Amino acid sequence: MNVLIIEDDKQAAGYVGKGLTESGHTVSVAHNGDDGLMMARSGNFDVLVVDRMLPDSDGLTIIKTLRQEGTNTPALVLSALSEVSHRVEGLTAGGDDYLTKPFAFTELLARLEALVRRANPEAAVKEYQVGDLHLDLLTRQVNRAGNDIDLQPREFNLLAYLMQHAGQVVTRTMLLENVWEYNFDPQTNVVDVHISRLRGKIDKDYDTSLLKTVRGAGYMLEKP
């Protein structure tokens, strides 16, 4: 994907840019709000990474301006403030996701990929298929290699989210936010335990595992 980073901290922008480039993405960087706004207007980007606090303007103002002008490139707001209210403000201003500093690069990457995918929805999905694993959103049936798998409602939602983002890293925070719809940091990794139970149901009895742990990042459901 083609990413524009609007961030005045050159070092931070450099690391993020390098990480994205090495993950196979194209990166442009703007170090101030004016340049950032000008570049973003060209509309050739799949996603924007916008720092909340820029020397010449507020990251949210840039996103608001773009939205008013009709540029709908999804954006991820980086904020040094961890206040929940600022998070919400970031979202209502037209930014599509947020991340508070300090953040893990893998979290940023995973969220950017999810944003881009969300911005380009596939036509009305009714079912997902990853390898021999099949999930039907309407009948809420799951089977692998022809064997029905019985899932709890939460496990079903968890698997559906993972399958929706098949081939992408999904972080624990993303799962909490999207499957449980809460935004908090559990001390024990509750998500890990749920994943391991899900794994027990979809992977345990089969030769190939589909649900992988990505160290230091999260999980990924992928065709073998």
Place this chain on the structure above:
Amino acid sequence: MRNLFRSRIFRYGVAYTGLFFLSSILVVGVFYFALFQSVSEKLEDRLLEEAAWLKEALSAVDLSQTVERLNFYIADHTGNPGVYLLLNAQGGKVAGNIDLVPEVTIEQGQIKRFIHQDQSTEVMEVFPEEAYPPLRLMATVVDLDQGYRLIVGHNFHDIDQIKAEVFPVVIKVLLFSLLMGLAVAVFLARRLNRRLEIINRSSLGILEGRLETRMKLTGSGDEFDHLSRNLNRMLDRIFYLMGSIKGVTDNIAHDLRSPLSRMRSRMEVALIADRSVDEYKDILADTVEDTSSLLTTFNALLTIASIESGAGRDDFQPLDLAKLGADTAEMYHPVLEETGHWLKTDFSGDLKMTGNPNLIIQALSNLLDNAIKYTDTPCEIVLTIRRHGTSLIVEVADAGPGIPAAFREKALQRFTRLDESRTRPGQGLGLSLVQVVAEVHGGTVRLEDAQPGLLVLLEFPCLDGH
């Protein structure tokens, strides 16, 4: 002395004294003039009465008898000497106790005041020495037959004399009250300044580093004692917080040093010899995991700080604690199964309130987490949510070792871990987070004995009836 003039209390005292003095002058002045006004009116009335009486008495007889009667009258009134002068139509003296005819022309029924320069011996005999000379007269005239006129006068020397005696006394009294007022102002300023000085000196002591200094109380329970007591309380609180910040700093240093030194030695060891790419990858992945635990600690700190600053309040919304409780229980269900604990939930009554669901589920999850983490052997954990009056009460009880009463307050402090070795996982922030979540909702956290085990009571007030 310069300090005295700068003293606010002294200035108020002086201003008050000045005002008091001015109002005294006004009151005394008004009284003084009113008094003499009424006295001289009385004297005038008496003079006119006497003149009227004389006119009647003298008109009843013929002129020869008039002189006789008048002389008799004058002789009879030596104790209360008045001035009487009977003149004939030409203005010459016929009878009377003064010789000189006043130059002032007076009509009958009219009163005039004038100074009469008469130094005849006759007059000197009639009037006491101190009243003479000159005579200060208040006089009127009585017209008699054949153009005869009788001048009747009273000496108002008496009033003047009273005035002369009273005036200095009034001035002295006024001056005395002024001096007394100033003295009281100085006294009050000195006394109050001394009380304030004690507080000032104690504050300076604290500034200079004698942190244990406290304001002395006189025990009188007055407003200075009240102020001192509150200042002392404030100082106690500040030093308690300073102490806990120091404790927090020590604990943070410990908690951050461990992963940092682990990372450093891992990387140092990695640099000693050449390794395969897979080995390097493993080392880096371990390092990433260590940093993410550091990030978790920082994020928890930032979260606590931002909740404390009230940020989460913007996201308050109506919510149902029963749903949050059930979600938490569901979320922890597999965790509990793994550890062998079993959870009993009991939600009763109307559990709707206004709050931030993310913060509350964070608190609930921390409480369940602690219950699991700090009970070594699997046991029952009970999560109760109930309504008590206008409050909602969340109780999490475990059957573990509990916390001794003496350590319960400490357990709520940031970065406190009751195992001194700090070997158990966690940042020691769990309960502090619960506490700030409670506070931002206007609630409280209490630790109690679950007999056996720990009972955490989280109370949320529902002021809006929800």
